[in-house]
Amino acid sequence: MQTIALRTTPSATTLFSNQFRVLLIRCKWDILILAGLMFFYQLIALPGLGDTAELFSSSLFIDGALGQPGHFIFMFIVVLWSARTWADLPPGRRASFLSYPVDRMSHHAIRVLAGAVILLLVMAASWLLGAAVCEIAAPGSSYFSQEGYYGWGWLLTLVGLFNVYLFGTILALMFRRPEQWFILLLLGLPMLLFLLFLLGLTRPHFIPIVINLIFGLPYGLFAGFGFALIGSDSGLSVSLPDLPLVLLWSFILASGVLLAANIRREE
Amino acid sequence: MTSSIPTNLESENPAIRTSSLAKSFRSNRALAGLDLTVPEGAFYLLVGPNGSGKTTTMRILLDLVRPDSGEVEVFSLPPGSRGALVRAQIGYVPEGSVTGYEWMRVGRLLEHHGSYFPSWDVKYAQSLAEALDIDLARRLKKLSKGETRRIQLVMALAHRPPLLLLDEPMDGLDPLIRDRVIEILVAHLSETPSTVLASTHHIQELEKLADHMGVLFEGRLLSQNSREELHRTLRRYMLEVPREWSGAPELNDAIVHRNGSGPEIAWAVWGEPEQVAHKLKDSGATVRNVTALRLEEAALAILAGKEAE
Amino acid sequence: MTVLLHIDPADTRPLYIQIMDEIRRALVVGTLEPDAPLPSVRQLAADLRVNPNTVQQAYRELEREGLIYVRRGQGTFVSASARPDSERKTISFQVAERALRDAYRHGLSVRELITAIDETAGRTTTPEIKSEGAAG
Numbered sequence: 117m118q119t120i121a122l123r124t125t126p127s128a129t130t131l132f133s134n135q136f137r138v139l140l141i142r143c144k145w146d147i148l149i150l151a152g153l154m155f156f157y158q159l160i161a162l163p164g165l166g167d168t169a170e171l172f173s174s175s176l177f178i179d180g181a182l183g184q185p186g187h188f189i190f191m192f193i194v195v196l197w198s199a200r201t202w203a204d205l206p207p208g209r210r211a212s213f214l215s216y217p218v219d220r221m222s223h224h225a226i227r228v229l230a231g232a233v234i235l236l237l238v239m240a241a242s243w244l245l246g247a248a249v250c251e252i253a254a255p256g257s258s259y260f261s262q263e264g265y266y267g268w269g270w271l272l273t274l275v276g277l278f279n280v281y282l283f284g285t286i287l288a289l290m291f292r293r294p295e296q297w298f299i300l301l302l303l304g305l306p307m308l309l310f311l312l313f314l315l316g317l318t319r320p321h322f323i324p325i326v327i328n329l330i331f332g333l334p335y336g337l338f339a340g341f342g343f344a345l346i347g348s349d350s351g352l353s354v355s356l357p358d359l360p361l362v363l364l365w366s367f368i369l370a371s372g373v374l375l376a377a378n379i380r381r382e383e
Numbered sequence: 384m385t386s387s388i389p390t391n392l393e394s395e396n397p398a399i400r401t402s403s404l405a406k407s408f409r410s411n412r413a414l415a416g417l418d419l420t421v422p423e424g425a426f427y428l429l430v431g432p433n434g435s436g437k438t439t440t441m442r443i444l445l446d447l448v449r450p451d452s453g454e455v456e457v458f459s460l461p462p463g464s465r466g467a468l469v470r471a472q473i474g475y476v477p478e479g480s481v482t483g484y485e486w487m488r489v490g491r492l493l494e495h496h497g498s499y500f501p502s503w504d505v506k507y508a509q510s511l512a513e514a515l516d517i518d519l520a521r522r523l524k525k526l527s528k529g530e531t532r533r534i535q536l537v538m539a540l541a542h543r544p545p546l547l548l549l550d551e552p553m554d555g556l557d558p559l560i561r562d563r564v565i566e567i568l569v570a571h572l573s574e575t576p577s578t579v580l581a582s583t584h585h586i587q588e589l590e591k592l593a594d595h596m597g598v599l600f601e602g603r604l605l606s607q608n609s610r611e612e613l614h615r616t617l618r619r620y621m622l623e624v625p626r627e628w629s630g631a632p633e634l635n636d637a638i639v640h641r642n643g644s645g646p647e648i649a650w651a652v653w654g655e656p657e658q659v660a661h662k663l664k665d666s667g668a669t670v671r672n673v674t675a676l677r678l679e680e681a682a683l684a685i686l687a688g689k690e691a692e
Numbered sequence: 693m694t695v696l697l698h699i700d701p702a703d704t705r706p707l708y709i710q711i712m713d714e715i716r717r718a719l720v721v722g723t724l725e726p727d728a729p730l731p732s733v734r735q736l737a738a739d740l741r742v743n744p745n746t747v748q749q750a751y752r753e754l755e756r757e758g759l760i761y762v763r764r765g766q767g768t769f770v771s772a773s774a775r776p777d778s779e780r781k782t783i784s785f786q787v788a789e790r791a792l793r794d795a796y797r798h799g800l801s802v803r804e805l806i807t808a809i810d811e812t813a814g815r816t817t818t819p820e821i822k823s824e825g826a827a828g
Contacts, residue, residue, distance in 0.1 A: 123471045123500070123544065125468060126498065131499075204483050212477075214447055215470065215477070217470040217500070220466065572737075587701075591743070594746075611706070614706055671796065671797050
């Protein structure tokens with residue numbers, strides 16, 4: 117039984133607008149660069165750049181260009197963005213963030229959400245703008261009017277990139293240099309596998325199995341990112357996952373974020 | 384010798400109550416059974432050497448750290464399960480400087496901080512910042528330690544919370560600012576009835592504000608009393624004792640601190656002064672003088688007595 | 693009106709008692725007169741750098757003794773019936789006790805102390821005391 121009138125905790129809308137503003141102000145240059153890069157990628161689709169276009173365009177919407185370097189670059193950019201949203205609160209120095217009258221998990225989740233909304237807005241704006249510019253400059257060159265562009269596939273791509281963002285967030289909540297960890301995982305795993313193969317510790321067909329498990333269908337992490345690497349005895353190929361699978365990964369990764377937020381370390 | 388200074392404070396509906404609170408960090412035992420009671424409206428000074436567990440205690444109250452065992456309640460709420468609500472009642476000045484948000488300008492940080500507390504008083508925050516010579520336009524990372532600590536004080540006071548947790552509030556501040564902080568605290572207490580738990584090395588400066596004191600040593604309270612009780616029942620007795628004096632065995636448990644080996648000795652003893660003086664006289668000592676102890680002296684005597692064990 | 697109340701950091705008496713005694717002292721010395729206003733709790737606490745509750749306690753006790761009264765909305769005042777003379781007596785006993793305690797600590801008897809006081813008052817060169825000694 118308490119004699120004082122208890123103070124209340126802030127509302128969810130207040131918290132969200134708080135974090136939104138903080139990210140906008142703190143990361144304004146990152147946002148501009150992000151928007152610039154995405155816009156720039158649309159322009160590569162302009163005629164005259166030939167094969168380079170296919171290679172480096174933000175051809176995330178186009179079936180035929182899945183798994184091209186451009187796609188990986190975009191994923192890395194999204195990981196960088198998720199790292200930036202937590203750059204001012206690295207692990208071990210989040211005491212002030214945790215001292216607020218907000219539930220620990222909610223506070224983290226709201227910042228993650230704010231970062232995702234900013235990412236979405238920037239992507240949508242720069243893509244649409246870029247596509248518009250392409251259409252005006254060279255009608256038919258923007259990927260919305262190109263072959264292989266598929267109707268609702270952009271949703272798959274979007275959710276896939278959101279999953280990349282969540283994955284990057286988990287890394288950012290746990291490590292100080294999340295982008296380095298991402299590269300490590302991307303390059304490190306295949307290199308490890310290759311090393312094992314060289315040392316004769318695995319049979320040749322073991323590698324595709326592991327690759328499938330981690331990167332490919334039906335459950336690989338990269339499938340969750342929007343495209344799947346499929347390994348077979350004849351080599352690697354790329355394929356589109358199903359939306360339900362990607363959504364499943366969203367759920368798993370979101371839980372991972374909340375878990376990472378809850379890890380208590382000495383601040 | 385175990386001192387018989389009471390560590391139990393009776394209080395209905397205390398602002399803070401812990402029971403057998405324990406916490407270890409790797410091999411370091413920060414708290415070893417803490418029974419803290421802070422009555423509502425009290426100004427409670429938590430005193431103890433470095434590493435005695437003062438900061439850990441506050442962090443547990445805020446749910447920044449989870450205890451290994453024991454119970455804790457703030458305004459009857461357990462921080463473990465109601466952390467956000469508990470923190471909404473608290474103005475916290477951590478030791479060390481602000482972590483995170485170093486890129487922000489001070490004014491923006493105050494605005495950001497204020498949005499978390501419905502009772503944030505913008506005018507009050509401004510006047511506090513002015514009183515403490517804080518430049519709202521500067522970036523946090525450009526400030527000295529003393530300046531960031533002042534900002535932390537503004538952040539803690541400006542929403543007029545029912546509970547203030549001050550971890551070494553005077554640390555890093557120069558004497559002039561320290562005096563101003565005391566002034567500000569006094570004015571704040573006049574306007575806003577609050578409970579205060581302050582840990583400090585600068586006992587001297589804060590002791591005039593305190594009405595309760597707990598002495599913490601190696602994660603446990605050696606004493607926990609109201610100022611009145613301490614004043615009434617802890618005294619220093621200046622004694623003259625004969626050469627082959629056998630001491631005062633009856634008082635052994637009540638002796639907090641011994642100083643000197645004779646013929647002049649000074650003992651800090653717990654108990655009703657008349658009874659203690661009587662027993663001392665009976666034992667053959669001459670009581671030259673009996674003085675009460677200021678809070679700082681009391682704390683020192685209690686700690687010194689413990690370390691002498 | 694400023695009355696300077698002074699809290700001695702070395703004094704071990706409870707703070708609220710020191711405040712009460714200081715007000716008594718001001719009354720006896722004449723800087724506070726009957727019906728004179730006292731500083732507000734907030735003001736005095738700020739000046740002395742003490743917890744406002746302490747000042748509150750001191751004022752409550754003085755009110756109980758009848759030395760001061762509170763007029764709602766207007767503040768705290770010295771009682772009209774406050775007699776400096778009766779306070780004089782209280783204070784003189786307090787001073788005497790301090791002196792006696794000090795004497796005992798130094799191994800002096802009461803008689804020795806009284807003799808010393810008389811003689812010192814007679815021949816001291818300290819101006820404040822000398823004028824008083826000459827008058828009293």
